Amino acid sequence: MRGLFLGEEPYTLAMVLGEFGERQPGFDFSLLATDISTKVLSHAQAGIYDEDRIEPVSLLLRSKYLLRSKDRTRSQVRIIPELRRKISFHRLNFMDAHYSVKDMFDVIFFRNVMIYFDKPTQEAVIHKLCRNLVPGGYLFVGHSESLAGLSLPVACVGSAIYRKPS
Numbered sequence: 236m237r238g239l240f241l242g243e244e245p246y247t248l249a250m251v252l253g254e255f256g257e258r259q260p261g262f263d264f265s266l267l268a269t270d271i272s273t274k275v276l277s278h279a280q281a282g283i284y285d286e287d288r289i290e291p292v293s294l295l296l297r298s299k300y301l302l303r304s305k306d307r308t309r310s311q312v313r314i315i316p317e318l319r320r321k322i323s324f325h326r327l328n329f330m331d332a333h334y335s336v337k338d339m340f341d342v343i344f345f346r347n348v349m350i351y352f353d354k355p356t357q358e359a360v361i362h363k364l365c366r367n368l369v370p371g372g373y374l375f376v377g378h379s380e381s382l383a384g385l386s387l388p389v390a391c392v393g394s395a396i397y398r399k400p401s
Contacts, residue, residue: 236264236341250296269327276324282314329360339369347377358385371401
């Protein structure tokens with residue numbers, strides 16, 4: 236599965252997919268995480284977080300996917316290399332006329348981003364994203380976001396879940 240993740244928490248998604256993959260022989264995945272800020276991307280790519288930031292992560296996932304800092308004076312963890320390799324990072328500005336991303340994706344997570352755009356901009360951005368969504372692929376938006384009233388190449392299949400026709 237190839238997924239495009241727009242917004243926060245690509246490592247959490249990678250952990251969930253890693254767990255799923257252990258129960259599904261032959262399942263593999265890669266993620267592309269994007270942001271407009273190169274500073275945010277650089278920090279995310281390093282995969283180093285203060286321990287208080289990982290509190291919501293279950294103990295099972297923490298023990299499996301996080302390494303404690305060798306420097307015990309620092310309360311930090313780092314995502315294991317195997318999981319970091321599953322994610323690539325790319326700068327993306329949704330306001331650009333064309334996106335430099337050429338890959339096609341089975342799933343696009345576009346959560347909690349549309350709130351920053353007016354309806355015409357939301358529609359234009361979703362159209363551009365859907366150019367990189369395979370037929371039959373899924374688009375996930377935030378639960379507080381709605382695509383209602385927009386003319387889009389996806390159909391609603393659940394709360395905040397849309398699918399591009401095959």
